[in-house]
Amino acid sequence: MNELTMLLNEYAKNYTGEVEVIEDEDFIRALYYLDNLFINSEIDVLIYLSALNLCNSYAKQHKDHDIYKFKKEIATIIDILNDHHIPNIKVCMINNEGNLYIFKVNEITFSFHDEKIVPIDEYYHEDMTWDGIKKQPCAKTLFDKASNNGLATRSITTTGKPISLLADKLIEDYHNKVLTFEEIIENM
Numbered sequence: 001m002n003e004l005t006m007l008l009n010e011y012a013k014n015y016t017g018e019v020e021v022i023e024d025e026d027f028i029r030a031l032y033y034l035d036n037l038f039i040n041s042e043i044d045v046l047i048y049l050s051a052l053n054l055c056n057s058y059a060k061q062h063k064d065h066d067i068y069k070f071k072k073e074i075a076t077i078i079d080i081l082n083d084h085h086i087p088n089i090k091v092c093m094i095n096n097e098g099n100l101y102i103f104k105v106n107e108i109t110f111s112f113h114d115e116k117i118v119p120i121d122e123y124y125h126e127d128m129t130w131d132g133i134k135k136q137p138c139a140k141t142l143f144d145k146a147s148n149n150g151l152a153t154r155s156i157t158t159t160g161k162p163i164s165l166l167a168d169k170l171i172e173d174y175h176n177k178v179l180t181f182e183e184i185i186e187n188m
Contacts (some may be wrong), residue, residue: 005106015138022058030054036157057139080122090126116123
């Protein structure tokens with residue numbers, strides 16, 4: 001796990017390409033993970049934060065404030081963490097012009113702004129500063145590598161079903177026009 005987070009962090013640090021375009025299907029997949037991933041390990045937290053990062057990038061690319069409702073997931077992940085003691089996870093909240101939440105999973109950090117203040121269990125709290133490595137320009141690749149890494153073969157939904165298969169089915173329904181983008185977003 002530590003090796004994976006080091007590789008992802010190095011990838012983001014050295015990424016010099018164009019900002020990756022986040023397609024609707026990528027956003028739908030990431031939202032599905034945010035809404036349904038059972039978080040029980042470091043890899044689950046990494047996947048979750050990578051999905052949150054992808055959603056943030058998508059919202060900025062599309063300049064659509066209506067889809068920012070995924071921001072509630074920042075409080076959700078902190079609440080989930082507060083209920084479990086998962087090793088190698090650290091969280092910090094810095095209050096300056098809004099609240100900046102910094103999450104560290106082994107060797108990679110993710111940062112998100114949110115207006116809510118959510119208490120952080122002492123087990124996770126660590127004073128940190130943002131590492132300066134922008135994760136959003138390569139958000140799609142980070143999420144893909146985090147969720148398809150061989151370590152996440154047990155990634156399941158909160159109901160115990162394989163999350164990648166269910167996300168694939170949702171995207172198939174979207175492509176087959178069984179569900180519209182708006183219907184999917186509204187139900188998440």
